[in-house]
Amino acid sequence: MRESLRVDSGDDRVVVTLARPEVRNAIDQDMIDGLHEVCAELEERPRTLILTGSGGVFASGADIAQLRERRAPDARRGINSAAFQRIHALPMPVIAAIDGYALGGGAELAYAADLRIGTPRVKIGNPETGLGIIAAAGATWRLPEIAGHARAAELLLTGRILDAAEAVAWGVLSSLHDPEDLLPAAHALADRIAANDPLATRHTKTALAAPADAHPAIELELQAELFESPEKERRMTAFLERRAR
Known part of the structure; x- marks a missing residue:
């Protein structure tokens, strides 16, 4: 460097x-x-x-x-x-x-x-x-x-x-x-x-940077991808298990 x-x-x-x-x-x-x-x-x-x-x-x-x-x-x-x-x-x-x-x-x-x-x-x-x-x-x-x-x-x-x-x-x-x-x-x-999900962090930054006329459609598409993510399933399951203790 x-x-x-x-x-x-x-x-x-x-x-x-x-x-x-x-x-x-x-x-x-x-x-x-x-x-x-x-x-x-x-x-x-x-x-x-x-x-x-x-x-x-x-x-x-x-x-x-x-x-x-x-x-x-x-x-x-x-x-x-x-x-x-x-x-x-x-x-x-x-x-x-x-x-x-x-x-x-x-x-x-x-x-x-x-x-x-x-x-x-x-x-x-x-x-x-x-x-x-x-x-x-x-x-x-x-x-x-x-x-x-x-x-x-x-x-x-x-x-x-x-x-x-x-x-x-x-x-x-x-x-x-x-x-x-x-x-x-x-x-x-x-x-x-x-400590957070890297993909969710990246998608949040993408949404923050989007022009005004891209909202709310861009959030819905990014969220749709995350809803199918194994990491979302894993993290939410872990949260529910902690809460149930």
Whole structure:
């Protein structure tokens, strides 16, 4: 795996640590290429993904030195956007464990996760317009879903950075943990996910990601498949047997 990422693969989860602490984990092309490699592995063998950063920072943004040199064809390629969309579309849940700065592309990587937790040191937001660009890797459509249109508009149009308490109040983060407890808290979420039926978890994520006009038909089809699953029979039988004791 690439130097810009540390990858720890387990039976039911993969932990990916952004590892460019000397530049506050700025997201460069090598890191994007590494994230694509991780996605290929998880598409082939679905497991929960935990994303975190090294050195007390999640990701301070895209690598400005590289970004400054990019031109219109690079923008149309969607370099970061394609990677973050692939992360968001992974079959199993994605957990972002955020400490310190999550700015610009770093914030957009966090928005691509299904679950986001943080520390009291979190600073998250999108200052792109101050650099003469827009947040084009997911913020303009994911952030309204997460925080609501009015709040997303305020963040994206002003470049305001939320502190940890504001991020929780706005629904950008679901909980806060001391820095030393952040990764254990992410693993606790992954443990709870792992205790459930993987297929039911995957189908729940599929339903959550479906467009509004796909409901309720998509739930009915997914549920129909699960109703025929041997795992559903096994788990419900075990529940009834426990209750009867």
